[in-house]
Amino acid sequence: MRSDNVKKGAERTPNRSLFYALGYTDEELDRPLIGVVSAFSEIVPGHSHLDKLAQAVKDGVRMAGGTPVLVPAIGVCDGIAMGHTGMKYSLPSRELIADSVETMALAHCFDGLVLVPNCDKIVPGMLMAAARLNIPSILVSGGPMLxxxxxxxxxxxxxxxxxxxxxxxxxxxxxxxxxxxxxxxxGCGSCAGMYTANSMNCLSEAIGMALPGNGTIPAVYSARTQLAKHAGMQVMKLVEQNLCPRDILTPAAFENALATDMALGCSTNSVLHLLAIANEAGVPMDLATINAVSA
Structure with missing residues (x-):
C-alpha cells in the first residue's frame, strides 16, 4: 500500500506515533488510507451540506474495509463572487484546488481518494488533481438544487x-x-440550471470518474446520500484493482464526455475545463476534436 510509507517499519515509528495522536487504532492503520476531500463551507449553497455527504462517503469506505481520512478543499461561490472583484478569484481557485488536493494526497500517502465537490471550479479542479496524481480516485458531488x-x-x-x-x-x-x-x-445544492456546476457533474459521469446519478440526483434526496456511500465503497474496489484515473481518462472517454456535453447543451465553460483535465491526463484534445464531436 502507498500508505505503508507513513505507517510501516521501525523508521516510520515517528510518523506512526502521530497517527496514534489522532486516535487511529492498529486495525485502522492496517487498512488502506482513503483521503476524503471535502469542499464543505458555509458560504457556498452547493457546498453547505457536503459535511453530511462526506460523512456518508466515510461510512461507505469503512463498510468496504478502508480507513477514511477527511481533508478540506476551498471553493468559491461564483454567484456570490459575481459583479465585483471577487470574480477575479474564481478561475484561479481551480488551480489552487488541484494543487491542494495533490499536496494533501502526496504528503500523507493516501492509497485512494474520494473527491467531494459540487460547484463551478471545484469539480474540474479536483478532477485535474485526480488525473495528475493518478492514484485510485472517484468523485461524488453534492447534487443540484431544487x-x-x-x-x-x-x-x-x-x-x-x-x-x-x-x-x-x-x-x-x-x-x-x-x-x-x-x-x-x-436550499442547498448547485444552482438549478445547466451552468458549469451541473454540466461538470454530468460530464464526470460520462467521462467515467463518477457513478451514475452523480449529475442529476437532487442535493436533498436520500438517494444522494446513498450515492455517496456507494462511492466510498467503490473506491475500495479501485484500490484493490489499482485502477487509476489515467486508466479511465482515455481519449475515448473525453470524446464520450464531449458528446454528452453537446447533447445536453452544457455550459461553454465545460470546454475550458475538459481541456485542462485532458492536459493533466496527457490526452491530446484540441478544437478540431471538439468541432468533430459537435458536428
Missing part, C-alpha cells in the same frame, strides 16, 4: 437574473422582486 417557486411557477437562478431586468424596466414591483429573491433558491 427549483424554487415564484407564485405558481417553478423558477431557477436564470429567472432571478431576468427579474432584475424586469424590475429595472418597471415590469415588476419591489414586492415581486423580493418574492423572487427569497424563493428562487430554496
Amino acid at each position: 427549483a424554487g417557486r415564484q407564485g405558481q411557477r417553478k423558477v431557477s437562478l436564470s429567472q432571478m437574473f431576468e427579474a432584475v431586468g424586469s424590475y429595472k424596466a418597471g415590469m415588476i414591483d419591489d414586492a415581486t422582486l423580493d418574492d423572487f429573491t427569497k424563493n428562487t433558491c430554496p
